[in-house]
Amino acid sequence: MTPGGDPRPSREQAALRPGDSRILEQYLSHLRIERGLSANTLAAYRRDLTRYLSHLAHAEIDPVAVDPQVLSAWLQALRTGADGGSALSAASAARSLAAVRGLHSFLDAERVSTTGDPARLVPTPSLPSRLPHPLAIDQVEALLEAAGRPGTGRDSAQRALRDRALLELLYGIGARISEATGLDLDDVDREQRSALLRGKGDKQRVVPVGRFALEALDAYLTRGRPALAARGTGTPAVFLGSRGTRLTRQAAWQVVRRAAEAAEPALTEPISPHTLRHSYATHLLHGGADVRSVQELLGHASVTTTQLYTQVTVDSLRETHASAHPRAQRGA
Structure with missing residues (x-):
């Protein structure tokens, strides 16, 4: 079994150049050992990076020599499917870019990159604001x-x-x-x-x-x-x-x-299993729980993630206020 948790290499991975495969395995080992990422997360990194490295191989570009222009062109290819894969949404492309950012940061830290960290100069695709939809x-x-x-x-x-x-x-x-x-x-x-x-x-x-x-x-x-x-x-x-x-x-x-x-x-x-998690967090905040406590209960690494639910609560309170308060209506 490979370090990313897949029992066998994919067709794209099998087509990677030997040097690219070594880079991929070294980085996945770093994520597994140094950062303790789960098998599921490693498998997602493997899929995204395999597609990226396959794109570089087809263009005959060495990963250690990538510049921002190459990355920007690859990102556009992801959105349109021009790299031979399925076209990705902005959210999926942003996830792939996050994996690639980590790879180039690793190559830069290991002092094998000849161009520094090119991913720092490539903006993340803008994402629509997506708030969780809790159940009543x-x-x-x-x-x-x-x-x-x-x-x-x-x-x-x-x-x-x-x-x-x-x-x-x-x-x-x-x-x-x-x-x-x-x-x-x-x-x-x-x-x-x-x-x-x-x-x-x-x-x-x-x-x-x-x-x-x-x-x-x-x-x-x-x-x-x-x-x-x-x-x-x-x-x-x-x-x-x-x-x-x-x-x-x-x-x-x-x-x-x-x-x-x-x-x-x-x-x-x-409905998904995560809908119940969203509902749990939102109902806690509705009941008066503070954000830091909810952060601990959810196991969020950053309170910023938890604060997403406070916006849901504020929106709900705004609707309640607009419908219930006698002087909340527009023009009152």
């Missing part, structure tokens, strides 16, 4: 109720208990989907009403677990998990799939999607 509390309740509704087929009752517990945790502790599926039995302390989460870069944090989430988790661990675990080989994972192995992120996504479909028409917008 009654929509959250409809989603949770739908998740706990048994369907048909084998283990439907056990899976309903699991699905309800999973969604209760996603909303009740604001966990990322990878943090929830990565939970082990020893990570949950029911006496202390807390859970140990492993976030990005394998950073750990302890978060409080509320009564509703604990009750749903207890019901699943008592009446749901044992039947699922009987088909496996003794994994310590909290959430199990139908074969008794750890529930994958993809399967957890399907759980949320099925619950959202079953909760219609209460839900009018597409």
Whole structure:
């Protein structure tokens, strides 16, 4: 397995020049060892950088000799698909540019670049303002109720208990989907009403677990998990799939999607696991929590990321004020 977590090289990666492949592997090893990035993040870096290095190889340009003009032309090719790949949105192109910035900064720090760090002179594509769309509390309740509704087929009752517990945790502790599926039995302390989460870069944090989430988790661990675990080989994972192995992120996504479909028409917008995390943060701020506390609960490295949710709260309060206050209407 490669350092980026992929079991085999892609067709584009196999076509890289030997020197470019060495640069890629050295940088990914740096990210894994020095910065502690997760396998999923490394895989994303690998995809973006493989496309970039393939573009340079086709143009017969050495990565250590790239200048800002080359980078700007590549960025334009990304947006249009002229490099042979699919055309990318501004957000996806910005993500790719971030990966390339890191690579050139690494080459500059290692003193192998002949042009310094060319990425510093290339502006990031402008992105539209995108605020998270949290669910209303009654929509959250409809989603949770739908998740706990048994369907048909084998283990439907056990899976309903699991699905309800999973969604209760996603909303009740604001966990990322990878943090929830990565939970082990020893990570949950029911006496202390807390859970140990492993976030990005394998950073750990302890978060409080509320009564509703604990009750749903207890019901699943008592009446749901044992039947699922009987088909496996003794994994310590909290959430199990139908074969008794750890529930994958993809399967957890399907759980949320099925619950959202079953909760219609209460839900009018597409729902993802991150929607519950958005809702968790926004509802905390609505309830009076301070931004720094929410930052710690979410595991954000920077408070700037958390402050995005304060804008959602301000917008909501502005709407409430405009509709409820007698002198808030325009022209009053």
